[in-house]
Amino acid sequence: MSEHTIKMPDVGEGVAEAELVEWHIKVGDLVREDTILAAVMTDKATVEIPSPVEGKIAWIGGEIGETIAVGSPIVRIEVAGEGGEAAAKEVKADAPTAPAPAEKVEAKAEPAPAPAKAEAKSAPAQQKASVATSGAPRQKGEKPLASPAVRLKAREAGIDLRQVPGTGPAGRITHEDIDGFAARGPQKGVAAGLQRKDGVEDVKVVGMRRRIAEKMSIAKSRIPHITYVEEVDVTALEELRAKLNGEKRADRPKLTIMPFLMRAIVKAVAEQPQINAIFDDEAGIIHRHQAVNIGMAAQTPAGLVVPVVHHAEALDLFGCAAEAARLADAARDGSASRDELSGSTITITSLGAMGGIVTTPVINHPEVAIVGVNKMAIRPMWDGTQFQPRKMMNLSSSFDHRVVDGWDAAVFVQRLKALLETPALIFVES
Amino acid sequence: MKDISCKLLVIGAGPGGYVCAIRAGQLGVDTVIVEQAKPGGTCLTIGCIPSKALIHAADEFLKVKEFAGGNDPLGISLADPSIDMKKTIAWKDRIVGRLTTGVAGLLKKAGVKSIQGRARFRDGKTVVVDTETGEQMIRAEQIVIATGSVPVELPFLPFGGAVISSTEALSLKQVPDELAVVGGGYIGLELGMAFAKLGAKVTVVEAADKVLPLYDADLTRPVVKRLGQLGIEVLTGAKAKGLAKKGGLTIETADGAEKTVKADKVLVTVGRKPLMDGWGREEIDIDLDGRFIKIDDQCRTSMRGIYAIGDVTGEPMLAHRAMAQGEMVAEIVAGQKRSWDKQSIPAVCFTDPEIVSVGLSPEEAKKAGREVKIGQFPFAANGRAMTLQSEDGFVRIIARADNHVVLGIQAVGAGVSELSAAFSLAIEMGARLEDIAGTIHAHPTQSEGFVESALKALGHALHI
Numbered sequence: 019m020s021e022h023t024i025k026m027p028d029v030g031e032g033v034a035e036a037e038l039v040e041w042h043i044k045v046g047d048l049v050r051e052d053t054i055l056a057a058v059m060t061d062k063a064t065v066e067i068p069s070p071v072e073g074k075i076a077w078i079g080g081e082i083g084e085t086i087a088v089g090s091p092i093v094r095i096e097v098a099g100e101g102g103e104a105a106a107k108e109v110k111a112d113a114p115t116a117p118a119p120a121e122k123v124e125a126k127a128e129p130a131p132a133p134a135k136a137e138a139k140s141a142p143a144q145q146k147a148s149v150a151t152s153g154a155p156r157q158k159g160e161k162p163l164a165s166p167a168v169r170l171k172a173r174e175a176g177i178d179l180r181q182v183p184g185t186g187p188a189g190r191i192t193h194e195d196i197d198g199f200a201a202r203g204p205q206k207g208v209a210a211g212l213q214r215k216d217g218v219e220d221v222k223v224v225g226m227r228r229r230i231a232e233k234m235s236i237a238k239s240r241i242p243h244i245t246y247v248e249e250v251d252v253t254a255l256e257e258l259r260a261k262l263n264g265e266k267r268a269d270r271p272k273l274t275i276m277p278f279l280m281r282a283i284v285k286a287v288a289e290q291p292q293i294n295a296i297f298d299d300e301a302g303i304i305h306r307h308q309a310v311n312i313g314m315a316a317q318t319p320a321g322l323v324v325p326v327v328h329h330a331e332a333l334d335l336f337g338c339a340a341e342a343a344r345l346a347d348a349a350r351d352g353s354a355s356r357d358e359l360s361g362s363t364i365t366i367t368s369l370g371a372m373g374g375i376v377t378t379p380v381i382n383h384p385e386v387a388i389v390g391v392n393k394m395a396i397r398p399m400w401d402g403t404q405f406q407p408r409k410m411m412n413l414s415s416s417f418d419h420r421v422v423d424g425w426d427a428a429v430f431v432q433r434l435k436a437l438l439e440t441p442a443l444i445f446v447e448s
Numbered sequence: 449m450k451d452i453s454c455k456l457l458v459i460g461a462g463p464g465g466y467v468c469a470i471r472a473g474q475l476g477v478d479t480v481i482v483e484q485a486k487p488g489g490t491c492l493t494i495g496c497i498p499s500k501a502l503i504h505a506a507d508e509f510l511k512v513k514e515f516a517g518g519n520d521p522l523g524i525s526l527a528d529p530s531i532d533m534k535k536t537i538a539w540k541d542r543i544v545g546r547l548t549t550g551v552a553g554l555l556k557k558a559g560v561k562s563i564q565g566r567a568r569f570r571d572g573k574t575v576v577v578d579t580e581t582g583e584q585m586i587r588a589e590q591i592v593i594a595t596g597s598v599p600v601e602l603p604f605l606p607f608g609g610a611v612i613s614s615t616e617a618l619s620l621k622q623v624p625d626e627l628a629v630v631g632g633g634y635i636g637l638e639l640g641m642a643f644a645k646l647g648a649k650v651t652v653v654e655a656a657d658k659v660l661p662l663y664d665a666d667l668t669r670p671v672v673k674r675l676g677q678l679g680i681e682v683l684t685g686a687k688a689k690g691l692a693k694k695g696g697l698t699i700e701t702a703d704g705a706e707k708t709v710k711a712d713k714v715l716v717t718v719g720r721k722p723l724m725d726g727w728g729r730e731e732i733d734i735d736l737d738g739r740f741i742k743i744d745d746q747c748r749t750s751m752r753g754i755y756a757i758g759d760v761t762g763e764p765m766l767a768h769r770a771m772a773q774g775e776m777v778a779e780i781v782a783g784q785k786r787s788w789d790k791q792s793i794p795a796v797c798f799t800d801p802e803i804v805s806v807g808l809s810p811e812e813a814k815k816a817g818r819e820v821k822i823g824q825f826p827f828a829a830n831g832r833a834m835t836l837q838s839e840d841g842f843v844r845i846i847a848r849a850d851n852h853v854v855l856g857i858q859a860v861g862a863g864v865s866e867l868s869a870a871f872s873l874a875i876e877m878g879a880r881l882e883d884i885a886g887t888i889h890a891h892p893t894q895s896e897g898f899v900e901s902a903l904k905a906l907g908h909a910l911h912i
Contacts, residue, residue, distance in 0.1 A: 163853060164878060165876065166877075187880055187882070187883075188852065188853050188878070190878045
C-alpha cells in the first residue's frame with residue numbers, strides 16, 4: 019500500500035487559488051482511474067478533477083466552499099502496490115488525457131486474496147470486483163437498511179425510512195441519521211391544513227452563487243447608482259421587426275428587440291464614449307473602450323451569467339442577433355468559455371415577458387452603465403387629439419454617478435429612445 | 449352469565465395469542481383471552497416443547513446405548529440400558545405442565561382475564577364462549593384471531609387407531625416396534641429420528657423426490673446421512689395408499705409398484721392447516737388469502753377492529769412469527785405506531801443434525817436477481833465440533849456482491865439451533881460480511897464457523 023496525493027491543479031490564467039464547489043467522493047470510497055473526485059471553480063469556470071489512479075480515498079482536504087491555493091494537497095488516495103507517492107507527480111487539470119502514473123500502479127497491484135472462484139481472473143479484474151463493494155450510499159428504490167431500534171425510532175417519529183439517506187456502511191441508516199432527518203427533513207404524510215413550521219434550511223453559499231453575491235456586493239457598495247427610466251414607443255420598431263422576421267430567410271436569424279438595442283447602443287456610445295467605459299476606481303482611471311462589448315445578463319439553471327457579444331460595433335443587425343442567440347444557448351448549457359463570459363464594456367439586462375414596468379439594474383462592475391429592458395405593452399397614448407394604441411416599452415438604466423452625470427445619463431437614454439422610436443436612424447450612417 | 453366488555457379480546461392462547469395478551473396487559477389495555485384447552489397452544493402442549501423433550505430423551509438414550517455397545521471411542525462402557533416410555537412421557541408432561549402454568553401466571557400478572565372455553569363470533573364485536581358453566585358473552589372493541597393450525601389429515605389415512613398425528617406420537621406410552629412416517633418434512637423427520645433412536649424400526653414415506661423439500665441438498669445431506677446411520681429407510685417418490693388389511697401401510701413406490709411397509713403405527717406428518725372452522729368465521733366477513741386469513745402489514749383483517757396472527761395468517765407457520773405478530777398487534781391496539789418490518793424469520797429443524805436457515809438461500813437470492821458472494825465453512829475444520837464428536841455440517845453465508853450486506857445464513861450441524869440468534873441478529877441489524885468478520889467469536893465454540901464463513905465469502909478464511 020502506498021499513498022497518492024492529488025494537489026489543487028493550476029487551472030490557468032495565473033489563478034492562485036480555486037474554490038471547492040463539490041466533492042464527488044468521501045473518505046473510504048474506492049475510486050477508479052478517471053473517477054471525478056471534486057469540482058473546483060475559478061472566476062466563472064468550473065473544473066472537474068479526475069482521479070489519475072485506482073484506489074481508496076484516505077483523506078480529503080477542505081470543505082465545500084473553501085478556497086484552496088493551487089498546489090495544496092486536496093485528496094490522498096491509498097493505492098494497492100508500490101510506487102504511489104513516487105509516481106504521483108502534480109496532477110494537471112487535464113489529467114484524464116494523461117493518466118500515465120496510474121498504469122504503473124495497476125501493473126504492480128497486490129494479488130488480492132480472492133474467493134476460489136475468482137482465481138482464474140487477472141489482477142485488474144479482482145480489483146474491479148473490490149471497487150464495486152465500496153460503501154456506496156443506498157441506491158434509489160432499494161429497501162432501507164436499518165437496525166430494529168432505528169426502525170422503531172423512525173416509526174414512532176412518523177418518519178418514512180425510504181426518505182432517509184443512510185450514512186452508515188452500505189447506506190445503513192443510523193440513529194444519528196434519523197435524528198438529523200427529524201430535525202430538518204421533509205415531514206411527509208403530515209395531515210393537510212395550516213401548521214406552524216419552525217424548520218430552518220441552511221444553504222451554504224458556494225460556487226456560482228457566491229460569485230454572484232460577491233459581485234453584487236462590490237457593485238452596490240462601491241458604485242453610487244443613478245437609475246433613469248424612460249418610455250419608448252416601439253410601434254415602428256415592432257413593425258420593422260415583424261416585417262424582417264416575416265421574410266423567413268434561412269441565412270438570417272430570428273430578430274428579437276435585443277439586436278436593435280445593441281445597434282442603438284453602438285450608435286449612442288459613439289457620441290458619448292464615457293458611457294462605454296471601465297472605471298478602475300483604485301487607480302483613478304476611466305478606460306474608454308472603442309470596442310463595444312455588450313454583456314447580456316442571462317438566467318441559467320446555475321444562476322445569473324453574463325455572456326458577452328464582443329465587438330458589437332463590427333456586427334450588423336443580424337450578426338448581433340446570431341451572436342446573442344449563440345451565447346445565450348452556450349450560457350444556458352454551461353458550455354460558454356471564460357472568454358465568452360468576460361470582457362464586457364456595457365451590459366443589457368432583460369427579463370423578457372417578466373420585465374415589469376421598472377427595474378433598478380445593478381451595474382456590472384467595473385462598467386459604468388447598464389441598460390434594462392422592461393416589458394412591452396400596448397398603452398393608450400395621447401397624440402394631441404385622441405388616444406392611440408401604441409406599443410410602449412420602458413428602459414430602466416443605471417449609471418455610475420461618480421463618472422456619469424445625470425444630464426449625460428439622460429442624454430444617452432434620450433438618444434436610445436430617439437433611435438428606437440425611429441429605427442431607420444439606427445441604420446443611417448453618420 | 450353477566451356479559452363482559454373489554455378493549456381487546458384474544459381468541460386462542462397459543463404463542464401468538466398469549467404474547468399478544470401479555471403485552472396488551474403490560475400496556476394497560478383491558479384484555480380478555482379465550483382458550484379452549486390449556487394456555488400455550490400447539491407449541492407448548494403438543495408441538496415444539498414436547499417434541500424437543502422427546503428428542504432429548506431419545507438422544508440421551510441413544511448415547512448410553514452406544515456406550516453400552518462396547519466400542520465407544522470415549523472409552524465409556526456400561527450395561528445395556530432400557531427406557532420406560534411411561535416415565536419419559538410423564539417427565540415431558542411435567543415440563544409442559546410447568547410451562548402452561550407459567551403462561552397462565554404471566555397472563556394473570558399482566559392483568560389479563562383468561563376464560564376457558566370455545567369461542568365463537570356472533571358478530572364483528574361480539575363473541576360467545578361455551579364455558580363449563582354456560583355461555584359467556586364478550587363484547588370487545590378489538591378482537592384478535594389466533595386460532596392456530598391443526599395437522600392435515602389424509603382422507604385415506606384418517607387419524608385414529610394405528611394412524612396417529614404428531615399429537616398422539618408425543619404421548620405414546622411405548623415405543624412402537626415398527627413405525628411408518630408419512631411425510632418427510634421437518635416434523636416427520638424430527639419424530640422419526642427420535643423414535644428410531646428409542647428403538648423403533650422407522651420407514652419414511654415421502655412423495656417428493658427428497659426429504660426436507662424446503663431445504664437445499666447441501667443442507668439436508670448430513671441429515672440424510674444420519675438417517676442411514678440410524679437405520680431409517682427413506683422411500684422418496686413414494687405415495688401412501690392406506691392401511692394394509694393385514695396391518696402395515698400400503699404404498700406405491702417410485703417405480704409404481706405396490707408394497708406394504710410393516711408398521712404398528714403410522715405417523716402422518718404431511719403438513720398443517722390453519723384452523724378456520726368452529727369459531728364462527730361464517731358470522732363475520734373477512735377476506736381470505738388462499739386458505740389463510742388475509743392480513744395487512746399490521747395484521748389487520750378486512751374487517752375493522754379484527755386482527756389475525758399466527759398460523760391462521762400464513763406461512764411460515766412458526767411460533768416465533770406468531771409471537772412477534774402478537775406483540776406488534778398489542779402495541780398497535782395500545783395506540784403505538786407499529787407495522788411488520790422484520791427482515792427475516794428464522795427456521796430451525798431439530799433433526800439430527802439440526803438445520804438453521806435465516807434469510808435467503810443462495811437460490812432465492814439469485815432468483816431475486818442478486819449478484820451474491822457465498823462463504824461456507826465446514827465444522828470438520830472447527831475444533832469445538834471435533835471435541836463434541838459432531839463434525840458433520842457447515843455454516844454458510846450469502847451476501848450481496850456489491851455492498852456485502854448479508855442476505856441469508858444457513859447452518860447444519862449438532863446444536864446449531866442456538867446459532868440462529870447470531871444469524872438473525874446479523875440480518876436484522878443489516879450486517880455486512882465485514883461486520884461479522886470484524887466481531888470476535890469465542891474460541892473454542894461452533895460459532896467460530898460463523899465468522900469463518902464470512903471470512904470465506906470475503907476471500908480470506910483462516911482455518912480452511
